[in-house]
Structure formats: C-alpha cells, structure tokens
Amino acid sequence: MAPDLWSLYALMLKARLFEEAATKLWYEGLISGEMHLGTGEEGIIAGVVSQLRDGDAMALDHRGTAALLMRGVDSVSLLHEFLGHPQGLCGGMGGHMHLFSKEHLAASSGIVGSAGPAAAGFALAAQYLHPQSIAVAFFGDGAMNQGMLMESMNLAAVWKLPVLFVCKDDGWGITTQSDVSTAGNLDDRARGLGLLAFSVDGVDAARVWEIAHSAIERIRSGEGPVFLHARCVHLEGHFLGLQTIRILRDPLKEMPKVAVGLTKSILKLHGAAVSERITGLKSIMSSVIAALRDPRRDHAHDPILHTRAALQSDETRLKAMEDRMEEDIHNILITVLGEVPS
Amino acid sequence: MKTMSFIQAVDDALAQAMAEDPHIIVFGEDIPLLRRDLLVRFGPRRVRGTPISESAFLGAGVAAAMAGLRPVVEMYMVDFLGVCMDALLNHAAKVEAFSGGKWTAPLVVRAPCGGGYGDGGQHEQSLWGMLAHIPGLTVIVPSTPADAGGLMLAALKQDGPVIILEHKLLSEMWLEFLGSGARKTVSFDIPAGGTKGSVPQKWEPLPLGEATLRRDGHDLTIISLGVSVHRALEAATLLEAEGISAGVLDLRTVSPLDKKTVCQEVIKTGRLLVVDEDYETFGLSGELAAVILEAGIAFKYARVCTQMTIPYSRHLEDEVLPNVKRICTAAQQLMK
Numbered sequence: 001m002a003p004d005l006w007s008l009y010a011l012m013l014k015a016r017l018f019e020e021a022a023t024k025l026w027y028e029g030l031i032s033g034e035m036h037l038g039t040g041e042e043g044i045i046a047g048v049v050s051q052l053r054d055g056d057a058m059a060l061d062h063r064g065t066a067a068l069l070m071r072g073v074d075s076v077s078l079l080h081e082f083l084g085h086p087q088g089l090c091g092g093m094g095g096h097m098h099l100f101s102k103e104h105l106a107a108s109s110g111i112v113g114s115a116g117p118a119a120a121g122f123a124l125a126a127q128y129l130h131p132q133s134i135a136v137a138f139f140g141d142g143a144m145n146q147g148m149l150m151e152s153m154n155l156a157a158v159w160k161l162p163v164l165f166v167c168k169d170d171g172w173g174i175t176t177q178s179d180v181s182t183a184g185n186l187d188d189r190a191r192g193l194g195l196l197a198f199s200v201d202g203v204d205a206a207r208v209w210e211i212a213h214s215a216i217e218r219i220r221s222g223e224g225p226v227f228l229h230a231r232c233v234h235l236e237g238h239f240l241g242l243q244t245i246r247i248l249r250d251p252l253k254e255m256p257k258v259a260v261g262l263t264k265s266i267l268k269l270h271g272a273a274v275s276e277r278i279t280g281l282k283s284i285m286s287s288v289i290a291a292l293r294d295p296r297r298d299h300a301h302d303p304i305l306h307t308r309a310a311l312q313s314d315e316t317r318l319k320a321m322e323d324r325m326e327e328d329i330h331n332i333l334i335t336v337l338g339e340v341p342s
Numbered sequence: 343m344k345t346m347s348f349i350q351a352v353d354d355a356l357a358q359a360m361a362e363d364p365h366i367i368v369f370g371e372d373i374p375l376l377r378r379d380l381l382v383r384f385g386p387r388r389v390r391g392t393p394i395s396e397s398a399f400l401g402a403g404v405a406a407a408m409a410g411l412r413p414v415v416e417m418y419m420v421d422f423l424g425v426c427m428d429a430l431l432n433h434a435a436k437v438e439a440f441s442g443g444k445w446t447a448p449l450v451v452r453a454p455c456g457g458g459y460g461d462g463g464q465h466e467q468s469l470w471g472m473l474a475h476i477p478g479l480t481v482i483v484p485s486t487p488a489d490a491g492g493l494m495l496a497a498l499k500q501d502g503p504v505i506i507l508e509h510k511l512l513s514e515m516w517l518e519f520l521g522s523g524a525r526k527t528v529s530f531d532i533p534a535g536g537t538k539g540s541v542p543q544k545w546e547p548l549p550l551g552e553a554t555l556r557r558d559g560h561d562l563t564i565i566s567l568g569v570s571v572h573r574a575l576e577a578a579t580l581l582e583a584e585g586i587s588a589g590v591l592d593l594r595t596v597s598p599l600d601k602k603t604v605c606q607e608v609i610k611t612g613r614l615l616v617v618d619e620d621y622e623t624f625g626l627s628g629e630l631a632a633v634i635l636e637a638g639i640a641f642k643y644a645r646v647c648t649q650m651t652i653p654y655s656r657h658l659e660d661e662v663l664p665n666v667k668r669i670c671t672a673a674q675q676l677m678k
C-alpha cells in the first residue's frame with residue numbers, strides 16, 4: 001500500500017503552523033515554562049498517527065503537540081491550553097507537557113521513558129476491551145536508557161501486547177549526545193527484548209508510513225509488539241531558547257556568558273592535573289562544535305520540505321492547500337487571542 | 343565581603359570540598375554542561391554525565407558511597423526521583439540501620455525543586471516532606487546563598503545520605519533556561535534576598551538541624567523554608583504596618599528538625615503559622631504541630647501550604663502556591 005502524500009503533507013503542515021504560532025506566543029511571554037516543539041519530527045508522527053483509528057491509544061512524551069493535532073484534537077482548545085486558559089484541553093491545568101484527551105485515548109507525560117508502561121497498559125486494556133486496537137508509544141532516543149521503557153518492551157513481548165514503540169532518535173538528550181550515553185545499538189537492544197525492529201529516516205514521511213503500515217497490520221493481528229526506530233532532527237533543539245542553539249545563532253552575544261566562568265575555573269589552584277582539565281574543556285568545546293555542525297541548519301532534514309518537494313509538480317493544488325491551512329491557523333489565532341499577534 | 347548567586351554558592355562550596363577531598367565525584371544528566379566550571383577544574387574523571395537512567399545511577403551512587411567514594415548525584419528535578427525512589431527509600435536510608443550502625447552511604451543528592459514559573463504539576467513539586475518522612479535521610483532546603491554553600495559543605499561531611507533541594511526560583515541557571523536567556527517577556531516573583539547574597543571568604547560547614555530566626559516578632563511565629571521564607575518576610579513587613587508583629591523562623595533543614603528552636607519560638611508568641619510550599623496533608627506542616635503538642639505547649643495554629651496538584655496556568659499556580667496575600671490573611675485570622 002502507498003500513502004496519500006497530500007494528506008501526510010496536510011497533517012505535517014497543520015502541526016508546523018500551529019507550533020510556529022506557539023513559538024511566537026512563547027517568545028511574547030504568553031506561554032509559560034519550558035516549550036518543547038516537535039518541529040522536525042512531524043514526518044514520524046504523521047507516518048504513524050495517520051494510520052490510527054477509533055479505539056487506538058497514544059502514549060506521548062514531552063513533545064506531544066503534533067501527535068494530538070494529527071489525531072484530531074481541536075486546535076483551539078489546544079492553544080487555549082498552552083495559554084493556561086480555563087477553556088483549554090485540560091482546563092489550563094496541564095500545559096504542553098501534560099496533555100490528555102480521554103476521547104482520543106491519548107496521554108502525555110514529561111517523565112522520560114514513561115510512554116513505555118503507559119502504552120503497554122493501553123494495549124493490555126485493548127486486548128480485553130477492544131481487540132484489534134493498538135497502542136503507540138512515542139519517545140526519544142534518550143528515553144531508551146530508562147529502565148521502565150526497556151521493562152515495558154519485555155512485558156509487551158511476553159504478553160504479546162499490541163504496542164508500536166516509536167523511538168524518535170534525534171541523537172541528543174538535551175545537551176548530551178547519545179553516542180556518549182547509549183551503548184550498543186538500539187535496534188539490537190529491542191530485538192534482544194523479543195521485538196521486531198525496523199529502522200527508517202524520519203525525514204521521509206511516506207517511508208515511515210509504509211513501514212509503520214506493515215508493522216501496525218502485524219500488531220493488529222496479535223503477533224506482538226514492534227519497535228520502530230526513526231531518525232529525525234529537532235529544528236529548534238531541545239526546547240525554545242536552548243543555550244547551545246543560541247550560541248550557534250549569536251555566538252558573540254552568548255559565548256562570553258559561558259566563557260568567563262570557564263576561564264576562571266580552569267586557572268584555579270587545587271584541582272585536576274592540567275591534562276585532565278584540558279580534556280574537560282575539550283569535551284565542552286566539542287559539544288559546542290557539534291552544535292555548530294548540527295544538521296538542523298540544513299533544510300534537507302526538514303520532513304515538511306521533503307514531502308513538499310514531491311508535491312511540487314501540482315503547484316496549483318499545493319498553493320490552494322497551503323493558503324487554506326494558513327487561513328485556518330490565522331482563524332484559530334483570531335478565535336483564541338482576539339487578534340493575530342504581529 | 344563577597345557576594346554570590348545561590349547556585350554559584352553551592353558550586354563554590356562544592357569546589358572547595360572537591361579540592362580538599364579527592365573522593366568527591368559529581369554525576370548526573372547533562373552535568374558536563376551544567377557544571378562546566380567544575381568540569382574544567384576537576385576533569386572528566388570527577389565530573390561526568392550519565393544516561394537518562396536514574397534508577398541505575400542513583401542506585402550506583404549509593405553503593406559507591408558505601409565503598410568509599412563521596413558521590414554528589416544530581417537529579418534534573420526532584421519530581422524525577424519518582425522513577426528511582428527505591429535507591430533512597432530502601433537502600434541509602436537503610437544501610438546504617440541494617441548494618442547495625444557499622445556501614446553508611448555518605449552520598450549527596452542535589453535536586454532542583456519548587457514552582458512559580460509555569461511548568462506544571464509534574465515539574466514543580468517540593469517533596470521534602472515525603473523525603474523527610476523516611477528515617478535515615480537528611481533533607482536540606484536552603485533559602486539564601488550563604489546557607490546553601492554552608493549547608494552543602496555540611497552535607498559533604500555528613501556520614502550518611504543527604505538530599506539538598508535547590509529552589510528553581512533561586513537558580514540563575516534555571517531562570518535563564520526558563521526565561522531571561524531567550525526572552526524578556528516573562529517575569530517571575532523572584533526573591534532578591536535568595537538569589538544573591540553575601541557569602542564568607544572561605545566556606546565553613548553550617549550545623550545541620552539548626553533553624554535560624556530571620557525576623558523577630560512577638561505576636562506570631564511564621565515557620566517556613568526555601569522560597570517561602572522570603573514570601574513570609576514580605577508578609578511580615580506588611581503585617582507590621584497593620585500592627586501585627588510576626589517573627590519568621592527559617593528551618594533550613596527539614597530532617598533533622600530543630601525541635602528546640604521551633605518550640606522556643608512558639609512559646610514566645612503562642613501562635614504558629616506554617617508556610618510550606620510542599621503539600622499540606624501528611625507533611626511538614628502537620629509534623630510541626632505534632633512536635634509542639636508533644637512538648638505540651640498550648641498555641642494557636644494555621645498553615646498556608648500547597649493543597650492540590652500545581653496547575654500549569656500561571657494565574658492559577660500563583661494562587662495554589664503559598665503567596666503573600668494568603669500568608670497575611672492567615673496571620674490576621676490567627677490574631678482574631
């Protein structure tokens with residue numbers, strides 16, 4: 001089976017426009033706390049969520065916005081929630097890390113790794129209450145080191161629970177690169193726990209859709225859980241305002257804030273031998289350099305542009321769709337804010 | 343006189359101790375970046391990052407402490423102790439008792455805590471009551487840079503597990519993460535006296551389990567800790583204008599609890615108002631009442647605490663966390 005590229009594109013664009021609007025509102029101070037965007041992972045979310053149906057459940061991490069929008073949660077109530085409004089999806093109680101929609105069997109958590117047990121539980125309920133339904137867990141590569149997630153994979157495998165474990169691998173957990181925190185290979189790890197594992201580049205929503213499609217068929221037919229390992233790049237880094245991304249965008253302004261403390265400390269008496277200190281400094285510098293070389297500056301990693309390129313031959317239809325979606329988000333903002341912020 | 347920010351003070355006291363004691367090592371998620379100043383001074387053998395595997399690395403910290411190291415284990419936020427409570431509850435806290443007093447686990451756990459900036463109820467809890475409930479754990483909640491540094495040093499000399507909770511509203515690093523670094527459009531109610539303050543030239547350990555009187559008063563005693571101390575001080579100033587003289591006692595450590603000073607102050611005024619950012623039920627505020635009753639002291643009592651899951655909405659959150667208005671109202675009630 002082949003996916004409908006137009007609907008994948010529409011889902012991704014809807015989420016992107018919403019999150020771009022949220023970004024603006026965050027910078028304007030209307031959204032409080034941290035803000036983790038899903039920009040860059042929309043290809044993975046669209047490829048999976050577009051195949052869910054009534055009765056299927058989702059366990060989400062701290063980047064659940066796109067999945068909820070694509071699943072059909074009302075944009076206005078979601079935006080109200082971000083603003084802490086009583087009319088919000090969760091009455092202003094949850095915020096973007098703690099989003100819940102009972103109607104869609106979708107629950108989020110900011111506790112890294114907790115999507116694993118949640119999806120296992122949703123799937124267990126499905127086995128009794130609505131066979132043929134599945135549960136999807138979305139989590140990052142960092143979460144793969146959390147015990148409860150690995151335990152859930154094993155549990156799902158021995159109980160043949162209908163779970164699709166989706167690892168959105170951006171190579172980072174906040175400022176830590178995964179190659180220094182994760183040993184071995186994630187696919188092997190999942191296989192070792194008795195799961196079938198597939199790998200895919202998340203920039204390609206159509207490819208994600210195809211692989212997820214056969215995985216989900218298998219899961220629905222009761223053959224047990226599958227691990228889907230999808231690579232992606234988070235275009236805004238871990239959360240809005242991440243210091244390493246700021247250094248990358250405005251090094252002259254941001255670097256001194258970091259450098260002053262460093263030079264003071266490296267020269268302090270009593271401490272490690274000079275070689276040890278240099279190694280420490282090197283490891284900080286290499287994380288700054290890694291951020292500089294970060295592929296997120298490269299449009300080639302944007303799943304939306306990737307799918308758009310395939311649709312470009314029908315320019316009229318594309319333009320009509322994009323104009324309509326732009327108007328949609330515009331109307332949502334007008335409804336929620338009374339005006340579009342300039 | 344030197345001045346330092348709150349986190350600078352903790353790090354500085356830690357650095358002083360690390361320079362003297364090679365057994366101290368520091369680890370936690372993102373620590374190479376978050377404690378970069380320690381990393382470049384003490385090197386990657388003593389300052390290291392971890393995977394997001396709290397049960398493994400906190401549990402390892404306990405046993406490493408038993409085997410002779412003095413680990414400082416960092417949690418991203420106290421809320422996340424939820425995934426690894428076992429290491430504290432069933433291990434760190436039990437070693438000394440189970441070994442008949444022959445073995446201890448001298449580790450220090452650092453964890454940011456507290457709310458007032460809009461992250462919601464899974465990221466803004468206090469939880470010191472839950473931790474102090476467990477025999478065998480020392481729980482520190484400083485409210486000023488000088489206390490934070492001095493108590494950190496004391497923690498590093500303690501022969502057993504210590505948890506030091508650092509309120510995010512006092513932490514430059516968290517405030518920069520959450521706002522000031524990338525946007526100037528949000529503001530939080532940040533207590534100036536807690537974020538920056540004078541510190542000693544050289545750190546000396548402060549005694550654990552010794553409360554300090556921040557303000558004397560003869561009508562009622564407000565007992566508090568952490569950021570709430572500053573809210574209480576602000577309220578006390580307002581109350582004074584109304585002719586109510588409120589003293590403010592800063593506990594500084596929850597466990598051990600300075601029962602002696604607590605009782606002394608309440609005897610003086612006959613009225614106790616507890617201001618506690620932690621949950622109201624089955625916690626510190628009730629414990630204080632029990633301690634004073636057990637001592638046979640007659641007194642009037644009220645408390646301003648967090649009674650529900652902390653809302654995400656900033657406006658709701660400000661009402662749920664102890665604030666100056668609620669403190670003043672409760673104090674006025676007590677005086678009737």
Ligand SMILES: Cc1ncc(C[n+]2csc(CCOP(=O)(O)OP(=O)(O)O)c2C)c(N)n1
Binds near residue numbers: 141170238396418
């Ligand atoms: C149990 C727990 N530990 C630590 C954190 C702090 N934290 C929030 S997100 C994050 C990184 C998660 O990395 P990953 O799972 O790869 O997701 P990504 O943010 O890269 O999408 C960390 C350490 C947390 N929220 N929960």
Ligand SMILES: [Mg+2]
Binds near residue numbers: 142
């Ligand atoms: Mg990641």
